[in-house]
Amino acid sequence: MTQKIIKPLRKRMSLTAELIEQLRSQILSGELAPGDKLPTEQELVNSADVSRTVVREAVAALKADGLVITRQGVGAFVAENAGQDSFRIRPEELATLEEIINVLELRMAVEIEMAGAAAQRRTQSHIDDMHAALETFDNCIAEGVDASGADFQLHNAIAAAADNPQFVRFLNFLGSHLIPPHDLLMKYDIGQPGTSESDRQASLLQEVQLEHKAMVQAIEAGDPQAARKAARRHLANSVERHRKAFHMRQQLATS
């Protein structure tokens, strides 16, 4: 079962990608400050020992990223607000647990405030949706099937009640970069009914569901402060689950 782990095998990036990476890091590190002139295409061709095509594609990519601007006949320059044009998280920036938790804190901040806003703006229709999601979650626990769908459903109902599309957009963005801890925890536990592992998992879900109900109750009552408090507790536990999942994954990778 100790399957041979293939070595890192950093598959050779394309020349263009390599050049992009070099230039980007020089810009982000401040080695090339905003306003500085990049080497001319010819100089880059010589120093990187690649063709002009590669250089031009790399510069075009950085230009699309908003990191540099070019002026015909003059040269290429580091943009004044380099990198502030868009907020992005690169997968390679999520290598350590600390980095992941930093992003989770960001998500937590927004989710908490979203719960508060939902408490102030929810309509009856939103509340109905939340209750439906809670019920689905309950059923999933009882039947021992994956409940992440119901979790998502509840999340969406709250997001809709908050009535701020920027919240939704940002959380969707973050969500696409974070591995939901459910995926890791549930995959290995569900499907073994009767085992103590499965029982433990069920009770954990029960706990999660209690957190959910506290949130919905506060939102329904129109109490933003209580909603934020409930959301904070729920999310703090979620971070904890992420932490465990990360360690689990590390163990699997090194065993």
Added chain:
Amino acid sequence: MTQKIIKPLRKRMSLTAELIEQLRSQILSGELAPGDKLPTEQELVNSADVSRTVVREAVAALKADGLVITRQGVGAFVAENAGQDSFRIRPEELATLEEIINVLELRMAVEIEMAGAAAQRRTQSHIDDMHAALETFDNCIAEGVDASGADFQLHNAIAAAADNPQFVRFLNFLGSHLIPPHDLLMKYDIGQPGTSESDRQASLLQEVQLEHKAMVQAIEAGDPQAARKAARRHLANSVERHRKAFHMRQQLATS
């Protein structure tokens, strides 16, 4: 004073930029769905009537944007999570007050949580920085000069204490898209000493400073809950100032 406004004057974009624009809109509109294969370079060359250089640079830009991926010998494809790779706010999305407030709420969420984190993680050095910023702010009020620099200084000290670079990155990103209300309010009021306007402005700054001191006090005391509460009050007022500034700008624009 009604300076002649120059007409749009659509400066001719580069061929590459035009091609990027076309492809991007086709992707974002869903005309080219995730997983779809883009036309081959040769087809693009023919249909757009440009050289392969232009096509390759355009594709390289989209690749950098995370909208497409290419596989040598196979083709270029629309990325699965096209557009979810980065979070960006286009200036044209901040036209109405409602849209601005949505973004401000996002910022508020992060700033509040950042204040809470700062209360948990601050060191003496951070506290010293905050006090220095407060003092500078006091001096600015006394001398009647622009205090936005001191405001920024305090903000940075808190951000540093929170010890989460993602907070800083995200707030910097948002900050570059939002016009600080100080700029609008102070510009027109400062510099007219003795007037009632100036007096009112000074008392407003005094109020702001009181909010600042409450935040720093809570952070210094290591009380996250109090820090968040103080930050919330401060930021809620800040949103209010934004609201006023927006109306002021609208008035100026239509007068």
Added chain:
DNA sequence: GAAATATATCTTGTCAGATATATGATGACA
């Protein structure tokens, strides 16, 4: 006939050389 192998062909990746165009500096000239 089926499987393994070789080939053809299509696509992207890279290279080299050339022309076109925008910009800034230089120097002639009034």
Added chain:
DNA sequence: TGTCATCATATATCTGACAAGATATATTTC
């Protein structure tokens, strides 16, 4: 001194070619 033509330089674009990966097709081999 100020204006303008000229020139050098750098990016923008075009063209043609070859390399390398991927896939379909033909060929060989058993």
